[in-house]
Amino acid sequence: MSTVVDAPAPAAGAPEPQVRDRADVRRQVKLVVVLAIVLAAEVWFKLDINDPTVSHLLKGPRTKENLPVEFDGTLVSWTAVAITAIALVLAILNRYPRGWVGMIVSVLVGIGFYGAFLMWAYADPDGFAASITNPIEGTISLATPLVFGALAGVLCERAGVVNIAIEGQFIAGAFFGSVFSSFAVASIAAIPLFWCSIFGLLGGILAGVGMAALLGTFALRYHVDQVVVGVVLVAFGYGITSFLLGQIPDDNEEMFNQPELLESVEIPGLADIPYIGQALFNQTLLVYFMYVAAPLVWWLLFQTRWGLRVRSVGEHPKAADTVGINVNRVRWQAVLLGGVFAGLGGAVFTLDLGSFDKEMSAGTGFIALAAVIMGRWHPIYAALAALLFGFLRTLENQLSILDEKVPGELLSALPYLATIIAVAGFAGRVRPPAADGQPYVKSD
Incomplete structure (x- = not known):
């Protein structure tokens, strides 16, 4: 016959043992x-x-x-x-x-x-x-489109729409940014060259919003699987830009694919700071907007009524609907605003680097998507993750001359290894918005 022995009670005043999660x-x-x-x-x-x-x-x-x-x-x-x-x-x-x-x-x-x-x-x-x-200048240059793409992803996914199509928005924004800027330079003789670059930014924005409209149409109106739509839009972006580039005659390339590059603007005083001044404060208009874009999106999402509605339709659309919020309208707004940022990110490739070339975005849209996950769907953290990826790509470029110590193949794979690590969740326990990727149908 077994005897049951009670565990001794803890002494009076002794702290209770804590069970760790x-x-x-x-x-x-x-x-x-x-x-x-x-x-x-x-x-x-x-x-x-x-x-x-x-x-x-x-x-x-x-x-x-x-x-x-x-x-x-x-x-x-x-x-x-x-x-x-x-x-x-x-x-x-x-x-x-x-x-x-x-x-x-x-x-x-x-x-x-x-x-x-x-x-x-x-x-x-x-x-x-x-x-x-100094790696700062290269990091800023390579991270600028990544930051814009990451902010586009944050806006969409906070509203409950998965945006795999960032890469497609990048390539479309790059192409139409080049076309709009080139056409302005060739056709409008009296316009200052600075405004030709602004026309290029407008073209990139329109292309990004157009791709976002396609995403919204299929995902929100027809409830097609959002991941599938995103992949199809990436293929569509590559295909349509390659086709249109092939239609540009060689003798008219100057009119359609010779954009006016954005000029660097030096901020007096700040540009004189040792080591970092020239790298941070002698940059183009797009880079300066990138500096304020992440705080702007943070303010929109967390300090405004519209941002509260965006987050509510991304977490619990049915509850948002019951208090009178038009779920799909708010999602449409977030997706289209995300298209503005993604289009600007695409315009970076041609207005900062030069003429459009096939597949010149080279998969950066998917790295931007990884930055969204690594940044826990928060605009500030996602922008910091994008800067990290930009730094890794800069490191690859700088160390390419040291091939005897660091294998060039490893350096080339470094940004993508970091992307895989981020997507695999090694950055920590992350939870996307609860209704991310789930279409909402209003019940009668």
Whole structure:
């Protein structure tokens, strides 16, 4: 006969044992594993260096006045190791901060890893001694269309519409931005060249809104599967722009595919800030609008009545309908506004880079979609994720001359590996809007 023994009652005043959520445990394990790998890599980077002397050109391109500056990278390497080691101890003790403090710690770890990696990559040159260059200008240039595309995705998905068609909006915006700007230059002799670029922006916006209208028609009016519609619109964007480009005669290419590029505008005072001034404040109109676009979308979504309606139809459309909100009308508005941003993102390719070419967006729309997921469907976080992807692509370009240490194939795959990691949810536990991708039919 077995005897049942009651568990002893906790002493008076003793704290009750806390049961941790499984998601919290997984978060801790994930942090510990990642930080341990980062720490091991940083230590290996330092120990693999024979001569820690490297040079940099962070102030700008190499000129007679701006020559490479040599320095000892030992302090950078060991500082990175110390920051990561502290973060790892915090993670092991389950004291790794959350919220904005945790984000700052993670950014510091990332910057430290980047610094340690650069010290290893540029040390002990085999032949030509390359210098570390400033990544900010390249990051801003490559991230600008990604930020616009990510904001388009946030607007659509917050309203409950999956926008896979960002890539199609990009390629259409690029083509019609080039056509509108080129036509203005060739046909309107009295107009200043600046306004020809503005015509190009208008063409990009109209193309982005047109693709958004197609998405809204099939997804909201006819309730076609939104993922399928998005994929079809991407193929349609590639096909129609390739067809129209082929219809431009060679002798009329100047009229239809020689856009007036946007000129850089220097902001006095800010452009003189060392290291970052020229990279951030000697930019085109589109880049300056990109700076304010994410805060603007945040304000629209979280500080206005319209934004509250957008979020409500994306989370619980039936509840929104019961309080008198026209669900499909609000979704249409969000999709079309998203088309404005996606069209601007497409116009970047031709108004900042030059003539339109087939498939010149090169899959950036899908990276922008990954930034939406990595940014947890929040405009600020999505813009930061887009900047991260832009930085990775800049890193690929800068390190391409160091093929003996870093395989070029790995560098080329780096942005896409980061995209896969983001889509796989490694960035953390994310939850899309509850009604994302679900058509709404008003019940009688």
